[in-house]
Structures are given as structure tokens and as C-alpha cells.
Amino acid sequence: MPVSLYLDEESLMAVVDDVWSLLSPSSSPIHHLKSVAGDAAVTDTANVVAAQTVVKKRKKRRPDRNRPHHEIARLRAQVAELESQLQKQTTKDTRYYTNVGLKAMLRESFDDIYALEQNLNTQMEELLRGMPRVLAAMSRNLPYDITQDDGMFAMMARSLDDQYTNMDQVLRVAGLDKITSEVADASICHSNDAIGNYGVTLKSRTCIFSPFRSDCSVGALWRHFERCQRATMDSTQFRNLDLPLGISSRVAIQKFEVTLGDYVCAMRMVVKQFVERDRIVHVWNVHADVGALFNVETCETGWGFIRPMNNDKTSVCVSYSLVNVTAQCFSSKETCGTINSLIKLYHTFIISRLQALENQTLDRLILDRNAVVS
Numbered sequence: 001m002p003v004s005l006y007l008d009e010e011s012l013m014a015v016v017d018d019v020w021s022l023l024s025p026s027s028s029p030i031h032h033l034k035s036v037a038g039d040a041a042v043t044d045t046a047n048v049v050a051a052q053t054v055v056k057k058r059k060k061r062r063p064d065r066n067r068p069h070h071e072i073a074r075l076r077a078q079v080a081e082l083e084s085q086l087q088k089q090t091t092k093d094t095r096y097y098t099n100v101g102l103k104a105m106l107r108e109s110f111d112d113i114y115a116l117e118q119n120l121n122t123q124m125e126e127l128l129r130g131m132p133r134v135l136a137a138m139s140r141n142l143p144y145d146i147t148q149d150d151g152m153f154a155m156m157a158r159s160l161d162d163q164y165t166n167m168d169q170v171l172r173v174a175g176l177d178k179i180t181s182e183v184a185d186a187s188i189c190h191s192n193d194a195i196g197n198y199g200v201t202l203k204s205r206t207c208i209f210s211p212f213r214s215d216c217s218v219g220a221l222w223r224h225f226e227r228c229q230r231a232t233m234d235s236t237q238f239r240n241l242d243l244p245l246g247i248s249s250r251v252a253i254q255k256f257e258v259t260l261g262d263y264v265c266a267m268r269m270v271v272k273q274f275v276e277r278d279r280i281v282h283v284w285n286v287h288a289d290v291g292a293l294f295n296v297e298t299c300e301t302g303w304g305f306i307r308p309m310n311n312d313k314t315s316v317c318v319s320y321s322l323v324n325v326t327a328q329c330f331s332s333k334e335t336c337g338t339i340n341s342l343i344k345l346y347h348t349f350i351i352s353r354l355q356a357l358e359n360q361t362l363d364r365l366i367l368d369r370n371a372v373v374s
Contacts, residue, residue: 216364
């Protein structure tokens with residue numbers, strides 16, 4: 001087999017290594033490259049180790065935190081004192097704002113009271129303007145005349161017994177025997193008889209559910225009657241007054257003067273009380289003399305009762321009146337107009353009488369409460 005004059009790659013590298021090995025190691029290019037690479041690796045490793053072994057510097061403690069123990073105790077005591085002062089100040093502020101709020105409410109209350117007072121005064125003025133004028137005239141009593149009044153009052157008192165006997169029938173006809181609601185109405189009827197007398201009849205009925213006890217209402221009614229009765233006569237006349245009771249329990253008279261529009265009327269009134277099992281009954285009779293109308297006769301006949309309700313915590317007051325105004329033997333248009341006007345004015349008198357009774361009931365209630373307190 002023939003031998004090649006050229007060496008292969010491995011043989012050539014082996015020869016080169018032998019040649020360089022005979023020389024100094026540092027003169028070999030390969031050795032130089034290896035040494036440079038080794039130094040770089042050593043340097044990188046040292047840097048990594050140095051970076052890992054670097055210790056962070058510890059921050060210095062602030063000088064103001066280096067406080068002794070006694071100063072810490074003093075500061076804690078100051079904290080407690082400051083908290084106490086803060087609590088006191090907060091309480092004081094709360095009271096202050098509470099007082100401010102109460103003062104504001106008080107001012108508002110004064111304003112409301114003033115507005116309410118003005119409203120009440122306005123309503124009172126309107127009420128007085130719309131109230132019948134006869135209400136004030138009812139307090140004007142007339143002197144008792146023995147020669148004229150004894151026989152008149154005695155006759156009227158005797159007639160009331162028969163009037164009481166017919167009460168149930170009258171109330172049934174008027175629709176007040178089984179009434180269950182409040183009523184306040186009136187009606188006027190006209191009539192002419194064969195001899196030329198012209199008459200007008202006023203029918204007035206009321207049913208009121210009162211918030212007062214029945215004894216309070218009855219007491220107020222008789223307090224009003226007796227006060228007016230004593231004012232019309234002196235003590236001797238009052239002691240000598242002998243009215244027939246009949247089957248009644250009490251009797252009272254009144255003689256007073258009222259003004260009905262342009263007419264001045266002198267009125268005589270007799271009232272009797274009858275006590276029943278479940279109610280107190282009153283019947284009355286009134287004769288009115290109109291000074292300017294000599295031919296006109298006015299007579300009122302009335303029935304009423306007061307009955308307790310709700311275990312006598314409240315009461316019901318029922319009344320029915322028949323007022324007859326008659327012009328004798330004179331029926332001109334002028335007289336008819338006068339009578340119609342008079343009967344309407346008499347109706348206002350009945351209303352004012354009910355108002356006076358309500359006022360007396362309130363007065364009686366106040367007196368009873370004051371007596372209980374004292």
C-alpha cells in the first residue's frame with residue numbers, strides 16, 4: 001500500500017503540540033487564550049461572592065427615641081391627663097350645643113304660641129260677631145212683681161205636670177225618641193184660623209252628645225236657673241215664693257229681658273225637673289211680651305232630658321221646643337212680615353240659650369275639679 005506524503009489533521013495537530021511544548025508555555029497562543037479565559041472566570045466568581053457577602057449598613061436610631069424610663073412614665077401621665085381634659089371639653093361642648101338647640105326650640109315655641117294666640121283672638125272676634133246679641137241680654141233680670149207674677153208663675157207651674165205627661169208622645173212625633181246621632185235643626189209653619197188670627201210655629205229640636213257627665217250637665221243647668229231666680233227677687237220674696245211642685249222634684253222661675261233684633265221682650269219662664277230611672281227630665285214654659293207689638297202673643301213650650309252614657313262618663317242632651325207666635329185679629333202683610341222676623345229672631349235666642357248652658361257646664365266642671373284638688 002503506498003504511503004501518503006501529507007499528514008492527516010490529527011497527526012498535524014500532534015506535531016504542532018510537540019513543537020510548542022518544547023518552547024515556553026507562555027509563548028503558546030493556545031495557552032494564552034486559555035489563561036485569559038480562566039482569569040476572566042475567576043474575576044467574575046470573585047465579584048459574585050463579594051456582592052453576596054456585602055453586609056447592609058444598619059440605620060442609626062433617632063436620638064429623640066432614646067428616652068429614659070422616667071420620661072416615658074411622665075409622658076404616659078400626660079396622655080391620661082390630656083384624655084381627661086378632652087373628655088371634659090367634649091362634654092362641655094355637648095351641653096353648649098344642647099343649650100343652643102333648646103333655646104332655638106324655645107324661641108320657636110314662643111313664635112308658635114304667639115301665632116296661636118293671634119289665631120284664637122281672631123276666631124273669638126269672629127265668634128262674637130256672629131253670636132246672637134241676645135246672649136248678653138240674658139243676664140238682664142227684671143224685678144219680681146208680686147201682684148202680676150205670683151198668679152202667672154203659679155199657673156205656668158201647674159200646667160207643666162200635664163206637659164210632662166205628654167212628653168214621650170211629643171218626642172216620638174218629633175223623631176227624638178230613638179235618635180242615635182246629633183241633631184240641630186228648626187222648621188217654621190204658618191197658619192190662619194177662621195177669625196183672622198195669623199200664627200207662626202217654630203219647631204226646634206236638638207240632640208247633643210256631651211263629653212261631660214250627666215250630673216255635671218244637670219248641676220250646671222240648675223246653677224244657671226237658681227242664680228237668675230235669686231237675682232230677680234229680694235230675700236223675703238224668695239222665702240215666700242210658693243210654687244206647686246206637683247210630681248216634680250224641683251222648680252225654678254226666671255224673669256228677664258232680652259233684645260230680639262229691634263224688639264225688647266219681657267220673658268217669664270218656669271222650669272220643672274222630673275227624676276226618672278235612667279234620665280233627668282226637664283219641661284219648661286215661656287211667655288214673652290213684646291212691648292212694641294201689643295196684639296202679638298208669644299209662647300214657648302219645651303221638653304228635654306239628660307241621660308248618662310258610657311258608664312256616665314258622657315251624656316246625651318235632647319230638647320224640643322214649640323214656639324207659637326200669634327197676631328190676634330190682624331193679618332196684614334206688614335204684621336205677617338213682623339211675625340216672621342220675630343220668629344227667626346226667637347230661634348237665635350234658643351241657640352244663645354244653649355250656648356249659655358254650655359258655658360255654665362264648663363264653669364261647673366272647673367269648679368268641681370278645683371274642689372277635688374283643694
